[in-house]
Amino acid sequence: MQQLQQDIIVVGGGGAGLRAAIAAAETSPTLQVALLSKVYPMRSHTVAAEGGAAAVTLEQDSLAAHFQDTVSGSDWLAEQDVVEYFVKHAYQELVQLERWGCPWSRKADGSIQVRRFGGMKTERTWFAADKTGFHILHTLFQTSLKYPTITRFDEYFVIDLLVVEQQIAGVLAICFSTGELVQILGKAVILATGGAGRVFHYNTNGGIVTGDGMALAYRHGVALRDMEFVQYHPTGLPGSGILITEACRGEGGILLNKDGYRYLQDYGLGPETPAGQPKNKYMELGPRDKLSQAFWQQQQRGLTADYHGHAVVYLDLRHLGEAHLASRLPFICELAKSYVNIDPATAPIPIRPAVHYTMGGILTDINCQTSISGLFAVGECASVGLHGANRLGSNSLSELLVFGKVAGEQAAARVQKMSLAPVSAVAAQCQHQQTYISSLFADSCDDTVHAIRTELTLAMEQGCGIYRDNAGLQTCLSTLQALKIRYQQLKVTDNSKAYNSALLQHLELGFGLDVADTICRSALARTESRGAHQRLDEGMTQRNDSDFLKHSLAICQPDGTAAISWQSVTITSLPPAERHYGAKGSGSAGSSV
């Protein structure tokens, strides 16, 4: 087994991982920073973010307003000290990206242009046309090439964290190109592995978004927090789930049911605003949880249309005009033409909600530190506490920058005073993993990764969807338990060394099964409705602050299943209030003070 030594190991080469690596490299030019990714960094799913990144920018905006929007958007489950830190540092991070070359869209005078986004009181979303994540990722990747102390390990798949007496000691990874195991010792490890949207069947996520980092930490006893909160993005393409950005609505797009009616006015988001004159926090600019729930209600009432067997509503952009679409939403036009054969300038786009984002994740403090000393987590894989029960669109791109920097700096500060663990301390753990990997291979196997994964993702869709109830969750849980037993018998039948995707998919499925279990059990335990977690059971359909104004913590038991406990929420300045949008939201503390 190859053995390497580094100071800081960053796992994941998306926005958060790259930002952390750069921050660490800038802190000290003597630190060796390893950047591991299971793909080339520019393939990471940050690339697919479209709409933009939020920061208080305009004169009439304020940090307090961004704070209030985020906290009420989270249905009061955000950590308010974290939100305060975030809104205060977001602007400078977006400027930093600008100074590294990000091609932000501009106003005629050359200053930064901002656009409207859902649940935000004021325009504060920076954007680079409708490919913001792509430009952020490539800017960070290209900038990272400036730092000779960052060593990339492209296409390395981490299979385990090395932990010695609750201190991080490194990682164990498979080099995809050779199939060899590589042990990398480090004084700090930053997990930046992204979300777990692929445990659901219909999602906006790339195939790589399989929850690996969450499961890695969870298996070592780190709690996964708020896992029941899974965001359905209201506008994905039917079937594929390909993301159609919220910026379409920020620019003035409207949502219609099968009768051409703007149904959002029936769900606390009205009154109807004129087409092409979007109003912040009204109608189509409500938050994602409310919009996806409204779709479900319409579907129950038979008011959705059918698109090749998928229930859909329509996103109408026609009134924006071809020129505006070409300048602000060129990628959306390209996607609609390629994947549903529709020109948004002449026809409405069929859309439906699709799983988009895991609000929960690896529990960290405000410094991105987990309960294992020296193990940090950041970005979608982490729960630093910014999003609570519902994330506002355009907060997560800013999050990766703000907290990516924090994680990189914190890790750098730690390694200055640490030494590497001795190889002997991790030898047994590495040996154990090597034996386990060898045991996975067999000449034949009746079951397949594909079969188990399909049943997993359909069960999650069925049981842990936009609305949940006890019976559905219990069914989902028993399916998961049965699948876990099948997984233990599953073998890898491709015994080739180089680029063995069958082995990687096998391991990803194992991670996904663990993460799915935490989602389902957390959802069962939260017997109230809040944000993206909506229960249909009697007595559970409302928010219940007296019992559930608290985070769920899923902790791995010896049998591999999650036990759920609870953690209080940090509230600094905005006490819980009712959450209102549309006309009802005007003037209330809950949404638009």
Next chain:
Amino acid sequence: MSKTINIARYNPQTDSRPQLQAFQVESDNSTSVLDALLQVQQQDPSLGFRWSCRMAICGSCGVMVNGIPKLGCKTFLRDYPDELTVSALAHFNVEKDLIVDMQPFLTHLAAVKPYLINDDQSSQPHRQTPAQLAKYQQFANCINCGLCYSACPQFGLNPEFLGPAAITLAQRYNLDSRDAGKTARMPELNSKNGVWGCTFVGFCSEVCPKKVDPAAAVNQGKVASAGDFIISMFKP
């Protein structure tokens, strides 16, 4: 309906060179080549190919379809007759099945110093008008899929040639109003493996799935490089 997809298989442990293997896949109006490969992988989990976003932005799934470089996720079976052939991207070393060694591509990208170079230390954003942005915006849309390298006969002959995407990236920064790094990038572009390696076939721009037009970037690079040369003639 069912279609036949012939895939160039290669396992470095057992094969001396790639060989075609035929598979049947179900295809409707929306089935992409990537969807077809995923179907094949269900039949044979040992099939190797890269993919992730399936929406033509991550740049992972470049392959040759009937000999033309394409993104698997943005190429549809409906546009082909009942049979098609998929092989690994040309001009790169095949590692396994449809997976190629992308390292030369990444080395070339890094060689052109693809980041803003300037010495101003302000903490405020630069001003950049929409017209200034438009000068380089198209070249900033490259997704690093590598199709243009498979289309480029020069890169096929000489792997040291910087190639379309790297030269485009250099131009992207050279044309950025915030950048002052052109002199640092020009030696690489002026070198024998720089812009003058290009014989202007233009196939790179034809195959680009994002309409980046690398051929235009290379040509602009030649103009800049010629300018450098003329200036150097008048210097003592």
